[in-house]
Amino acid sequence: MKGVVVKSTGSWYEVKAENGDILKVRLKGIFRLEETKDTNPIAVGDRVSVSSEDANNSWVIDEIEERENYIVRSSPKHKGARQILAANIDQALLIVTMGNPRTSTGFIDRFLLTAEAYHIPTVIIFNKQDLLDEKGKKKQEFVSKIYESIGYKTVFVSALRQLSDASKTSDNLAQVKALMKNKTSLIAGHSGVGKSTLMNAVQPHLHLRTEKISRITGKGMHTTTFAEMHELDFGGSVIDTPGIREFGIMDFKPEEISHYYMEMREVLNKCKFNNCLHEHEPGCAVKQAYQDGKISEERFSNYLNIMLEYKGNYKHWE
Numbered sequence: 001m002k003g004v005v006v007k008s009t010g011s012w013y014e015v016k017a018e019n020g021d022i023l024k025v026r027l028k029g030i031f032r033l034e035e036t037k038d039t040n041p042i043a044v045g046d047r048v049s050v051s052s053e054d055a056n057n058s059w060v061i062d063e064i065e066e067r068e069n070y071i072v073r074s075s076p077k078h079k080g081a082r083q084i085l086a087a088n089i090d091q092a093l094l095i096v097t098m099g100n101p102r103t104s105t106g107f108i109d110r111f112l113l114t115a116e117a118y119h120i121p122t123v124i125i126f127n128k129q130d131l132l133d134e135k136g137k138k139k140q141e142f143v144s145k146i147y148e149s150i151g152y153k154t155v156f157v158s159a160l161r162q163l164s165d166a167s168k169t170s171d172n173l174a175q176v177k178a179l180m181k182n183k184t185s186l187i188a189g190h191s192g193v194g195k196s197t198l199m200n201a202v203q204p205h206l207h208l209r210t211e212k213i214s215r216i217t218g219k220g221m222h223t224t225t226f227a228e229m230h231e232l233d234f235g236g237s238v239i240d241t242p243g244i245r246e247f248g249i250m251d252f253k254p255e256e257i258s259h260y261y262m263e264m265r266e267v268l269n270k271c272k273f274n275n276c277l278h279e280h281e282p283g284c285a286v287k288q289a290y291q292d293g294k295i296s297e298e299r300f301s302n303y304l305n306i307m308l309e310y311k312g313n314y315k316h317w318e
C-alpha cells in the first residue's frame with residue numbers, strides 16, 4: 001500500500017495511507033544504511049510503500065519513492081551528517097521574529113540559500129508584531145526591505161493575537177492562508193518564534209502544543225520535538241517542525257554558494273574567474289555590485305561569513 005510519511009520520530013513513523021488510515025510503521029533494516037550521510041533516511045513528506053509484516057498489524061516501509069525535492073541542514077549532533085527536514089514540499093514559510101527570540105539575517109540567509117538550492121520558494125513571515133516597540137519596528141522594516149528588494153515575499157502577523165481575536169488583524173492571517181491553500185508548506189524557524197501558534201491560528205482544531213519562551217535565556221523551549229504534517233481543511237497541508245538553533249548548510253561546493261543568492265546570480269558570470277568565491281579575487285563582479293550598492297551590506301557580509309565557515313567545514317567533508 002502507498003502512503004505519505006506524516007510524522008517521523010527517528011525510530012518509528014506515521015504514514016497516511018491512500019485509504020486515509022494512519023499507520024504506525026517501522027523501517028526495514030535495509031534503509032538503515034551505515035554509509036549514508038543522512039541521520040534520517042525517511043523524512044516527513046516522503047512517499048512510501050508499506051506492507052503488513054505479520055498478523056499483528058505491524059507495518060514496515062518497503063520502498064521510498066524518489067524525492068521531488070527536500071531541504072537539508074548539517075546535523076547539529078553529527079558533524080558531516082545530513083538531516084533532512086522534509087521532502088516533497090511546494091514552499092517553505094520561514095517564521096522570524098525581531099525579538100523574543102531574535103532571528104538574525106545570517107540565519108535567514110543560510111536558510112534561503114539552501115531552499116534556493118533545492119528550488120523551494122520561501123516566504124518570510126515576520127511574527128509577533130504586537131511585541132515590537134519603535135526600535136523593533138525600525139529594525140523589522142530594515143530587515144524586511146533587504147529581502148523584499150531581492151524578490152522575496154514577506155508577511156507580517158501576530159499569531160497569538162489572531163488566535164484569540166480573529167477580527168482585529170485577520171487580514172494578514174488571510175494572506176497566510178491564501179499562501180498555504182492547496183500547497184504543501186514547510187514551517188521553519190528558531191524555537192519560540194511561534195510556528196505552532198501560527199498553525200493553530202490558521203487551523204484552529206489542530207491544538208498543537210506551544211510553550212512560553214524562557215525568561216532566563218530569551219529563547220524557545222523546543223516544544224515541538226518531531227516534524228509532523230497536518231492537513232488543512234481549506235486545502236493543502238503544513239509540516240510543523242522543531243525549532244532550528246543553527247541552520248548549517250551542506251551539499252554544495254564552496255564556489256556554488258553564491259549561485260543560490262538570487263541577487264548575486266545575476267552578476268556572477270561577469271567575474272574574471274569562473275570559480276570566483278567573491279572574496280578577494282580581482283575583477284569580481286559581485287564585489288563590484290556590492291560596492292555599487294546593488295547587494296546589501298548585510299547580505300554580502302553574511303555571505304563572507306558563511307563562506308569562511310563553509311570552506312573550513314568542507315575540507316573535512318571532502
Ligand SMILES: Nc1nc2c(ncn2[C@@H]2O[C@H](COP(=O)(O)OP(=O)(O)OP(=O)(O)O)[C@@H](O)[C@H]2O)c(=O)[nH]1
Nearest residue numbers: 158159160192194195196197210211222223224243
Ligand atoms: N506576543 C506574542 N506571542 C506569541 C506570538 N506568536 C507566538 N507567541 C508565543 O510565543 C511562544 C512560543 O510559541 P510556539 O508556537 O510554541 O513557538 P514554536 O516556534 O512552535 O517553538 P518550537 O516548537 O519550540 O520550535 C508561546 O508562548 C506563544 O504564545 C505573537 O504573535 N505574539
Ligand SMILES: [Mg+2]
Nearest residue numbers: 195196223224
Ligand atoms: Mg512548535
Ligand SMILES: [Zn+2]
Nearest residue numbers: 271276278284
Ligand atoms: Zn566574484
